[in-house]
Amino acid sequence: MTQKQRTASESKQFSDPRLVTAYDSINALGDDRDFWLHEVDKLSPSTIVDFGCGTGLLTCELAKRGYQTIGIDPAVAMLDVARQKPYADRVEWIEGDYEKLSGLQADLLLMTSHVAQFLLADKEWTGMLGMAHDTLRNDGYLMFDSRRSLVESFKNWPTERSRRRVSDPSLGEIEYWCNVIEARNGLATYELHYLFKESGEVVVSTDKILFRSYSEIEEGLTTAGFRVQTVYGDWDCSLYNEMSPEMIFVAQKKEPSII
Ligand SMILES: C[S@@+](CC[C@H](N)C(=O)[O-])C[C@H]1O[C@@H](n2cnc3c(N)ncnc32)[C@H](O)[C@@H]1O
Incomplete structure (x- = not known):
């Protein structure tokens, strides 16, 4: 087990049986649910990776809508809850961190409910962006949220x-x-x-x-080979500005360089 996996699984929030059971009651999806489903439907991907899928709140919704869905999370207890949900049998569940993206192929990689902010070390952040790029088919999308301030x-x-x-x-x-x-x-x-x-x-x-800044995130995406297509500032689809509560990045994998 790597240090990264131990960190997420050792967080009581994601490992204590009572806190994991309470997760859905406390973190029930709200406006973000409709936002994510709307954005996913716009792209109509055939395969989606929900990275940091947690208890599968969104993962199972996506499976219900007929998307081929893969949920990855390092926290075993969160995945155990996810596996009990309706439509969980249509999801491929993978325990682990970003290294588990190796060998997968998808058209969309999602990180919701601020999963990106749990990737603390630069090495893990850039490693995840690089693996996301490898996982996505050409023109595929990476979408995630991060709080602005x-x-x-x-x-x-x-x-x-x-x-x-x-x-x-x-x-x-x-x-x-x-x-x-x-x-x-x-x-x-x-x-x-x-x-x-x-x-x-x-x-x-x-x-x-x-809390990475807008420019830090943009630079990381560009370096990894993504083009930032849209940045929303809130769940009402308003575009990002310097007062927005959220930074919701929609980034597209660029064509491989021919040079
Ligand atoms: C706030 S929850 C979000 C869960 C889910 N995406 C949702 O929308 O409900 C954050 C999730 O990120 C996972 N996580 C924490 N550190 C991680 C890491 N380094 N790599 C991948 N996932 C991580 C946790 O195990 C947890 O399930």
Whole structure:
């Protein structure tokens, strides 16, 4: 097992059985679901890789719509939940990191719900972009989201004093909130606290996410051989500007160089 795999699987958020069970209740797809489905339908790819597919919220929706779909994720517990969902039997599930892209072929590679921000090391980021390029057929697409601003993003997350609540069908009432431990050079270390109301137990997951700038992402894509086609700024399909909450990149694999 590589260091990258250990990092994702060791995050309590993606490995603790209760937190993984609660994932869908807390992170139910919203406006982003309609956005992704609309963009995918526009491209009508025959094969899609959902990289960092998690519990398969979107992966299984894509399979339901008839797309040949491959879901890759390093977190075993997340994949176990995904495999129980309707239409999961139509998906090829692969446990692992970006190196598992080796040998696959697809027309579209997706990373949704800010998976890109969990790829912290430059080596992993550029490695993933390179492998995505190899995986995609000519003119294939890479689409992913990344939050624009560290400061603005965390303003919208619940704090201990402004907790959010969900009612999970199997775990009951859960309160959850976030506590930012450190934010430096675009790298945020934060705790997610989950209070299970029935037992009174609190589980804390400590994670890191990286906020790459627009130009860093654009440069990475260009270097890997992609042409940035569109960058949306929000789920309403508005184009990116410097105040947008999101940077949603749609990049196309360029023709191989003939030089
Ligand atoms: C916020 S969840 C998003 C899951 C899914 N894409 C969705 O839309 O619900 C982030 C996912 O990224 C995965 N992940 C974390 N680090 C990763 C890495 N280095 N490479 C690939 N996936 C990673 C986690 O295991 C988790 O399933």
